[in-house]
Amino acid sequence: MNNEMKMEFDARSENESFARVAVAAFVSELDPTLEEISDIKTAVSEAVTNAIIHGYDGITDGKVTLYCRLEKDVIHIEVEDTGRGIPDVEQAMEPLFTTKPELNRSGMGFPFMEAFMDDLEVISGPGEGTRVLMKKKIGCTPWIGDGE
Amino acid sequence: MEEDFKVIDNYLMVKMPEEIDHHKSSYISENADRFILRENVSNVVFDFEDTRFMDSSGIGILMGRYKKISCFGGKVFAINADHRIRRLLMLSGLHKIVEIME
Numbered sequence: 001m002n003n004e005m006k007m008e009f010d011a012r013s014e015n016e017s018f019a020r021v022a023v024a025a026f027v028s029e030l031d032p033t034l035e036e037i038s039d040i041k042t043a044v045s046e047a048v049t050n051a052i053i054h055g056y057d058g059i060t061d062g063k064v065t066l067y068c069r070l071e072k073d074v075i076h077i078e079v080e081d082t083g084r085g086i087p088d089v090e091q092a093m094e095p096l097f098t099t100k101p102e103l104n105r106s107g108m109g110f111p112f113m114e115a116f117m118d119d120l121e122v123i124s125g126p127g128e129g130t131r132v133l134m135k136k137k138i139g140c141t142p143w144i145g146d147g148e
Numbered sequence: 149m150e151e152d153f154k155v156i157d158n159y160l161m162v163k164m165p166e167e168i169d170h171h172k173s174s175y176i177s178e179n180a181d182r183f184i185l186r187e188n189v190s191n192v193v194f195d196f197e198d199t200r201f202m203d204s205s206g207i208g209i210l211m212g213r214y215k216k217i218s219c220f221g222g223k224v225f226a227i228n229a230d231h232r233i234r235r236l237l238m239l240s241g242l243h244k245i246v247e248i249m250e
Binding site for chain 1: 167169170171173174177201202203204205207208209211212232236239240241
């Protein structure tokens with residue numbers, strides 16, 4: 001089964017729950033387990049929160065784009081912002097690394113995305129915005145790669 | 149929302165909401181800190197009985213409160229956490245500094 005959806009919303013924190021609930025509803029036709037839904041919601045929440053507080057630094061008229069595609073039993077999720085970008089992606093993905101400890105950020109956003117999805121790719125650079133691409137296979141076995 | 153924060157002896161009890169994300173987290177952190185300061189409590193207990201969703205913002209709340217009270221010998225507890233919340237606490241290594249109880 002193939003299906004896709006795309007939406008754009010303001011970089012406001014109240015849209016974090018809207019985004020994760022929308023993705024959970026979209027993936028429901030693949031009949032995911034509660035566990036899988038929970039994993040996806042957490043990962044989407046992390047990516048969208050990053051766009052809002054890091055990408056746009058709290059400037060709420062920035063736009064976050066959320067794109068999802070179902071391909072057979074795999075959901076592809078892309079979260080994109082056109083904000084400040086990440087100078088060092090590798091460092092940003094390290095557990096506990098955060099540039100905003102004063103906001104009680106834990107530095108666990110990317111590690112949680114990595115743990116709960118089968119595949120995570122981050123495309124970013126200073127002033128270039130950020131694209132987070134995630135994949136998860138719905139079903140009991142983890143997603144392995146192309147051709148699987 | 150004030151009723152979600154209760155002081156019993158030397159413990160601040162925080163009833164966590166159904167969903168814990170960045171949008172909700174600053175309210176919880178700010179109120180917890182206000183109570184810690186005002187009531188001079190040394191321990192904080194986070195009750196996850198009603199919580200059905202949490203992301204890393206919840207980890208940030210616990211981590212931040214731990215930093216505030218641990219230097220005075222205080223402890224952070226997590227109670228009624230379901231297996232998903234426990235998994236987040238484990239993944240972030242928080243189970244080493246936060247006492248997880250039934």
